Amino acid sequence: MAVMTRPLLNRRLAAFGTTIFAEMSALALRTGAINLGQGFPDTDGPEQIREAAVRALRDGRGNQYPPGPGVPELREAVAEHQLKHYGLTYDPDTEVLVTVGATEAIAASLLALLEPGDEVIALEPYYDSYAACIAMAGGTRVPVTLRPHDGAFRLDLDELRAEVTDRTRLILLNTPHNPTGTVLSRAELTVIAELAQERNLLVVTDEVYEHLVFDGAEHLPIASLPGMRERTVTIGSAGKTFSFTGWKVGWITATPELTAAVRSAKQFLTYVASGPFQYAVAEALRLPDTYFDDLRADLLARRDLLSDGLAGAGFTVYRPAGTYFVTADIRPLGTSDGIAFCRALPERAGVVAIPNAVFYDHREAGAPFVRFAFCKRTAVLQEAVERLGRLTR
Numbered sequence: 001m002a003v004m005t006r007p008l009l010n011r012r013l014a015a016f017g018t019t020i021f022a023e024m025s026a027l028a029l030r031t032g033a034i035n036l037g038q039g040f041p042d043t044d045g046p047e048q049i050r051e052a053a054v055r056a057l058r059d060g061r062g063n064q065y066p067p068g069p070g071v072p073e074l075r076e077a078v079a080e081h082q083l084k085h086y087g088l089t090y091d092p093d094t095e096v097l098v099t100v101g102a103t104e105a106i107a108a109s110l111l112a113l114l115e116p117g118d119e120v121i122a123l124e125p126y127y128d129s130y131a132a133c134i135a136m137a138g139g140t141r142v143p144v145t146l147r148p149h150d151g152a153f154r155l156d157l158d159e160l161r162a163e164v165t166d167r168t169r170l171i172l173l174n175t176p177h178n179p180t181g182t183v184l185s186r187a188e189l190t191v192i193a194e195l196a197q198e199r200n201l202l203v204v205t206d207e208v209y210e211h212l213v214f215d216g217a218e219h220l221p222i223a224s225l226p227g228m229r230e231r232t233v234t235i236g237s238a239g240k241t242f243s244f245t246g247w248k249v250g251w252i253t254a255t256p257e258l259t260a261a262v263r264s265a266k267q268f269l270t271y272v273a274s275g276p277f278q279y280a281v282a283e284a285l286r287l288p289d290t291y292f293d294d295l296r297a298d299l300l301a302r303r304d305l306l307s308d309g310l311a312g313a314g315f316t317v318y319r320p321a322g323t324y325f326v327t328a329d330i331r332p333l334g335t336s337d338g339i340a341f342c343r344a345l346p347e348r349a350g351v352v353a354i355p356n357a358v359f360y361d362h363r364e365a366g367a368p369f370v371r372f373a374f375c376k377r378t379a380v381l382q383e384a385v386e387r388l389g390r391l392t393r
């Protein structure tokens with residue numbers, strides 16, 4: 001058959017295979033292990049917001065194709081949210097675009113803004129869709145590695161500067177950062193902002209964990225720094241903030257020119273989705289501050305439960321300043337191969353984790369690190385900690 005004379009999957013995607021999450025979730029299912037691999041909460045978000053979705057569905061709001069840029073109620077709520085939390089002003093009509101989760105926002109931004117051959121600087125370890133989307137857009141990814149330093153994974157700003165070339169088109173940021181839990185500081189963001197302006201780069205910034213910050217860490221959108229609003233696409237999502245990851249409602253905020261560019265790609269990916277959920281998320285974004293405070297306090301307790309448990313089980317723990325993931329170093333347990341460790345962990349201890357190495361181009365830099373999600377019920381985390389304690393007992 002002629003079709004078989006060359007590989008079916010094109011060269012841009014062939015390197016990616018299936019995601020580690022599929023492999024590890026299958027392993028969890030087969031072994032009955034507790035799945036702290038994939039990052040989704042095991043309880044749903046606020047009842048009031050679920051009811052808002054039901055109401056929209058019953059009232060016939062959003063059951064047919066919503067407007068391409070998203071329903072006006074949600075675009076207004078996103079603009080209000082950016083103003084209230086960060087003092088950023090965006091016009092709901094021309095500067096907000098609703099997307100199918102942050103995932104589509106990332107894909108559409110890269111497909112719209114990159115020419116083949118453009119270089120994209122991404123913080124390594126990186127969220128798995130970044131590499132695939134850069135590849136689909138024909139771009140070249142240039143990873144800058146976050147390295148452990150004083151109990152956190154930090155960006156080397158000189159290294160970042162050194163990686164910018166005449167082919168660099170954009171810097172792809174993620175703060176708070178998955179998987180390391182690092183929250184970029186004002187000082188770090190200021191240097192990145194200066195570099196972007198000096199070298200005329202765009203910034204696409206994935207801020208889906210914006211509300212999940214701990215210990216006084218402050219989430220600062222780079223778009224709020226001087227000179228950055230006009231060159232930044234900011235990405236948000238309801239999934240992580242409101243514990244409705246299945247709804248896939250995300251958005252970008254950016255200048256009219258950038259928003260129009262991203263919309264050009266987005267309209268041919270999905271056009272629109274999640275009609276009734278868009279109305280519910282509009283309501284969620286307007287929840288009082290107590291919702292966001294309670295979310296943080298609740299996750300902080302779980303972070304500490306899991307972090308303390310991992311430390312007790314012998315891991316070196318990088319207690320995160322943001323996100324709902326904790327990265328641990330397995331070397332004190334006598335091995336430095338995180339991939340082999342995670343493949344064996346369900347049988348050994350009945351827990352699933354993700355090896356950070358899969359989020360690196362420089363695999364050796366990520367080899368000894370593994371990621372656990374703590375967005376799970378307290379009883380589940382307690383049981384996981386109890387099981388992990390058996391590793392050294």
Ligand SMILES: *Cc1c(COP(=O)(O)O)cnc(C)c1O
Pocket residue numbers: 100101102103104127174178206208237238239240245248249250
């Ligand atoms: C979960 C996640 C996403 C995807 O968000 P969706 O809204 O579910 O598409 C994007 N970026 C990061 C860093 C994530 O952890």
